[in-house]
Amino acid sequence: MSIIVENISKQFGQFQALDRVSLTIPDGKLVALLGPSGSGKSTLLRAIAGLEPPDQGRIWINDQDMTHLNVEQRQIGFVFQHYALFKHLTVRQNIAFGLEIRKINRPDIRQRVNELLDLIQLAGLGDRYPIQLSGGQRQRVALARALAVQPQVLLLDEPFGALDAQVRKDLRRWLRNLHHEVNVTSVFVTHDQEEAMEVADEIVVMNEGKIEQIGSPQTIYDYPATPFVMKFVGEVNVIPSFLHQPQGLPHDIFVRPHGVKLQTQVTDTSIPAKIIQIIHRGRDIYLELSLLDRIPFMAQMNRDEWQALTMPADQWVQVELLQPITFPQASASPHRLPADSVTAA
């Protein structure tokens, strides 16, 4: 079922949590709300759920106006960061909770709970209490409990936030597969760009109560719409405008660590940089540079490229910007500059 958010605003005291946000989430998609803390992503999720009534704007789910419906009437599945399981109930009873509220008859409940236990791969643990489960298992139970009532949409608030790194990775992949299987429109909140990239079909990048960009993980990474998105998603180098202002470009230049080429010969467009440190990260080599001996700069290359590079004795190399990006107006789409428009001062 599709979700349409129309011009939503929400204020907490002096703090503008959401500022006229509009968003359409198509049926069956798995969407990430990505942003730093305080960007409004959780507030937006809670507004869709009905837990946080917005000050203005409308919310539609499956073409039905939900703005003034209570939480319990919205038929939503919600998963909390800290699971929010009922500690006094077993796994089975937790999953059955919503079904019992709906007064479904016992055999049907039993069958549905069994199906869900299989789905979350906890078939043998139905009679355990939440306290006897690991974090990852608890979060899967929370998910089953949310799915039990066959919600129109599934909302997840930092679902992996409380788990350790390895479990988090496994659970991400598992959620992706689960989404393919259940195919319910899902929205999850995260501050981890890697997580958003790996799990989501579409990413909504948020900052200071506004949407910065909506797009597929690849679009967000390759064609960031704003400097914020560029900086928040992936690593980036910023070359301040004063370096090239005489050439008439009053904008900062952004370039990814892998969007550069290092060489020893000087060209019209190359910028000299001093090598500060060499970091081996598995297959990739990261070079910590100092551009013109004053601007910190990261360059990334694979081992072959690294070995092909003959290291100068004086530690100075020439940096060629292959994919520089500028943002003439903060909100407009990015301009890709030809490499030769950037010159060293």
Add this chain to the structure above:
Amino acid sequence: MQAAKPASQLTSGQWLLTGLAVTYLGFLFILPALVVFTTAFSDGIPAFITALQSRAFLQATRLTLIVTAIAIPINTLFGLCAAWVIARNQFRGRTLLMSLVDLPFSVSPVVAGLMLVLLYSDRVGWFSPVLTALGVKIIFALPGIVLATLFVTLPFVAREVIPVLEELGSEPEEAARILGATPGQIFRRVILPHIRWGLLYGILLTNARALGEFGAVAVVSGSILGRTATLPIFVEQSYQNYQSVAAFSAAVVLAGLAVLTLIGKAILERYYLHKLPTH
């Protein structure tokens, strides 16, 4: 590292501490309890039974039970509401409200009784014109005793429930709401199972205090034997009148009511421990 000593081999320091604790408890608790029982039965069991058949005693017991039966549900309900408001909301005056709930702990019961007299007495009270016009008698009557008991037992339930409610957090409530539960269902199925021990303990404390309150009730009730005396007042009045068997027999009954409460708590605990996980 030394292996732990067997429990039977106590050092002299441990003996000294244990001895001190036992002596302390003996003088403070066990001896007085023995005195109550021996005095109650000093003229034999028939005298004890006769004392319990006096009209004044029966009236005092009835009054005490009635007052307790009114005070417990009212202050349980109030305590739950106050605890929920305080635990779930951040608002201006939250600390003030918490201090207000605690106030009865810091006000002397006698002062509390006097406040009630000054407000509700039909001769000197602020509301005396209204009360006289309506023909309602509060001071020296059941309503006054109930008010005094409500005042001194106000904090117990709220005090016990606030911490467990804060520990539960609002997310399980929200989860239940999203799953379609009504407020009543959320309370019964999510909140109550979590707060039950705190709530039970708060009710027990309320019950103990309601049964045993003397100061505030003595001021508002007028302490008229056979009419407005509760059990503690009956004990005191009988003792002042040199009827020590009657006084201590009533004390035995009060102690018995306390024991009954503890048995009730034990039964409830056992029932729930069988039904629910212990963690």
